[in-house]
Amino acid sequence: TMGNWLVNHWFSAAVLAAWLGINIFLFTYYFLFFDRDERYFYTRAILGSALAWARASAKCLNFNSMLILLPVCRNLLSFLRGTCSCCRRTLRKQLDHNLTFHKLVAYALALLTAVHTIAHLFNLERYNQSQQAADSSLPAVLSKMHLQGSEWLNPIHSNQTTVEYVAFTTIPGLTGVIITLALILMVTSSTEFIRRNYFELFWYTHHLFLVYFAGLVIHGIAGLVRGQTEQSMAEVHPYDCAEYLTQREQNCTHSCCKDPEFGSIPAESWKWVLAPIILYVFERLLRVWRAKQKVVVKKVVMHPARVLELQMQKKGFCMEVGQYIFVNCPAISALEWHPFTLTSAPEEDFFSIHIRAAGDWTERLINTFQLETPRVEVDGPFGTASEDVFQYEVAMLVGAGIGVTPFASILKSIWYKFQQGDQTLKTKKIYFYWLCRDTGAFAWFNDLLASLEQKMAESGKADFLTYRLFLTGWDTSIANNVALHFDTATDTVTGLRHKTIFGRPMWNTEFAAVAAAHPRSVVGVFLCGPEALAKSLQKSCHQHSSLDPRKVKFYFNKENF
Numbered sequence: 001t002m003g004n005w006l007v008n009h010w011f012s013a014a015v016l017a018a019w020l021g022i023n024i025f026l027f028t029y030y031f032l033f034f035d036r037d038e039r040y041f042y043t044r045a046i047l048g049s050a051l052a053w054a055r056a057s058a059k060c061l062n063f064n065s066m067l068i069l070l071p072v073c074r075n076l077l078s079f080l081r082g083t084c085s086c087c088r089r090t091l092r093k094q095l096d097h098n099l100t101f102h103k104l105v106a107y108a109l110a111l112l113t114a115v116h117t118i119a120h121l122f123n124l125e126r127y128n129q130s131q132q133a134a135d136s137s138l139p140a141v142l143s144k145m146h147l148q149g150s151e152w153l154n155p156i157h158s159n160q161t162t163v164e165y166v167a168f169t170t171i172p173g174l175t176g177v178i179i180t181l182a183l184i185l186m187v188t189s190s191t192e193f194i195r196r197n198y199f200e201l202f203w204y205t206h207h208l209f210l211v212y213f214a215g216l217v218i219h220g221i222a223g224l225v226r227g228q229t230e231q232s233m234a235e236v237h238p239y240d241c242a243e244y245l246t247q248r249e250q251n252c253t254h255s256c257c258k259d260p261e262f263g264s265i266p267a268e269s270w271k272w273v274l275a276p277i278i279l280y281v282f283e284r285l286l287r288v289w290r291a292k293q294k295v296v297v298k299k300v301v302m303h304p305a306r307v308l309e310l311q312m313q314k315k316g317f318c319m320e321v322g323q324y325i326f327v328n329c330p331a332i333s334a335l336e337w338h339p340f341t342l343t344s345a346p347e348e349d350f351f352s353i354h355i356r357a358a359g360d361w362t363e364r365l366i367n368t369f370q371l372e373t374p375r376v377e378v379d380g381p382f383g384t385a386s387e388d389v390f391q392y393e394v395a396m397l398v399g400a401g402i403g404v405t406p407f408a409s410i411l412k413s414i415w416y417k418f419q420q421g422d423q424t425l426k427t428k429k430i431y432f433y434w435l436c437r438d439t440g441a442f443a444w445f446n447d448l449l450a451s452l453e454q455k456m457a458e459s460g461k462a463d464f465l466t467y468r469l470f471l472t473g474w475d476t477s478i479a480n481n482v483a484l485h486f487d488t489a490t491d492t493v494t495g496l497r498h499k500t501i502f503g504r505p506m507w508n509t510e511f512a513a514v515a516a517a518h519p520r521s522v523v524g525v526f527l528c529g530p531e532a533l534a535k536s537l538q539k540s541c542h543q544h545s546s547l548d549p550r551k552v553k554f555y556f557n558k559e560n561f
Helices: 002-008 010-036 038-047 050-068 074-083 089-132 138-143 163-169 171-188 192-197 199-206 209-219 230-235 238-246 269-291 360-371 387-391 401-419 440-458 476-484 507-517 531-544
Strands: 226-228 262-264 295-303 307-314 324-328 338-341 351-356 377-382 394-400 429-436 465-471 500-502 522-528 553-558
Touching: 010 038, 010 050, 010 089, 038 050, 038 089, 038 138, 038 226, 038 230, 038 238, 050 089, 050 209, 050 269, 074 089, 074 269, 074 377, 089 138, 089 163, 089 171, 138 238, 163 171, 171 199, 171 209, 192 199, 199 360, 209 269, 269 377, 295 360, 295 440, 307 360, 307 440, 324 351, 338 351, 338 401, 351 360, 351 401, 387 401, 387 522, 394 401, 394 507, 394 531, 401 429, 401 440, 401 522, 429 507, 440 465, 507 531, 522 531, 531 553
Parallel strands: 394 429, 394 522, 429 465, 465 500, 522 553
Antiparallel strands: 226 262, 295 307, 307 351, 324 338, 324 377
16 A cells, blocks of 8 residues: 555655755756746847746756766665664665666656757757847847847857757757767666666666766856846846837937847756765775675586686675675776676575576676686675565565575575574475476475475475475466476475475465464564565555454565666
8 A cells, every 4th residue: 555655655655745845946047037027038039938938947957967867876785774774674774675776767757858858959949030130129239239240149150050060060059969879878888677677788788878978067168058148237238229120220319229148058967966076986896895805706606507606705895685786807908897696595604696698798698607717706695585475473475486596595595594593593394486487497495495394304494494386477388297207206397395386476375374373473474576576465465464463464675786
């Protein structure tokens, strides 16, 4: 429900409301300012309301350009997480929505760029029309002022000038075109599909942000849009003198005879973006320094279906469950860093990741490790720990597809805590649901479950973990194999004691069974998987929670990895 969302995400909601509020305020304030201010009376005579549209969107563009780099300062976010470790975990968790905010600001930049560009196209067209007008209208008179040797107001001084000429020969025109192209390329190459399948394309294109910021800082330097100077306003105020401009007498003697003088609006984008750029430079230097710290690859395991497991050690590395690292292999690419979820438990003396062949970089990495052990660099760990799992006496963990990865760390850690009699562990029972199309790429996870199953059976705790594998994509050969071996002790697909179920889970049945087995417990439901599944689990939590406070309650948590 909306109420629940606001309780869990009040910080995100507050940030969103503040961001929207500031954008609306900036746009409205500067729109009204340029639409009404006396200094721009003559500018508006030529341009009309397009001036206000261009300037108001420019202010919002500066504000959002200031924000766009902050959510991608990973080390800054880690520092903030550390400093507010005493804050409630829901607050720290909100910092994991950094990329969502980054995307939101990027979409706002794209929309504002469109508004700003269209407004300036109208402005150029009106400047052109006023320059070419042969009558004695106010825009025509203002456009010819440069001929009398006084300050110009219209940047177009020739009847042969076209909009295209201004766009490609002036500093604002050319930088505007370059910035817009850079932004279009960055936005289009960061779609989910391209990030998942052509990460390199996304990675390199995103570095056009350097071009974007350089262009933004230079963009307003030429000062093509001008207003009347303060001194000139005092001498010849437009409200008193505008009418005399169009009907100038030869030997004029009154106070409005003097021509108005104009000055540029000073460039100010650099004031907005200077601090975030300095912060981001520090962030990058810190990443370089951290990356240079030695990483020892202790063990390389090649699992079926081309899945590579790397077990590593690094001095001072301290992880929590559910965190991720960025990995770079200079032998393949000095610039590319790829994120991977940690699959080891904090209790182990190494940290590990599992890399699936899913693109050029991962393919080359797996091939390289099959021949030799190259040097790897690691930055991290990042992300908020998924410690909530340990706070419930009964936990239902749901991993879908690649979303099963973080549960490797969580399940191992729970087992270690359980064995060591850790007082922070309240968990008495785990239900684990694994949904995947085919188990091929996850044979390693299968092995992990098998070893946990064995250890639990040996220590007489076989009923601590109940898991169910749902195979959502299967063919007739699997079906026939299953029919042949239906009465065997272990499963034909996974070799585990718990049978594989074909098709999708009936969540109502699953929740009803857990509620019946634990009538007085508080059950934490954790998902790492798609949004559609999140909605159905949230609905089931709501339906199966008892209104009686002494009876079973289901609490839903979606992890963002």
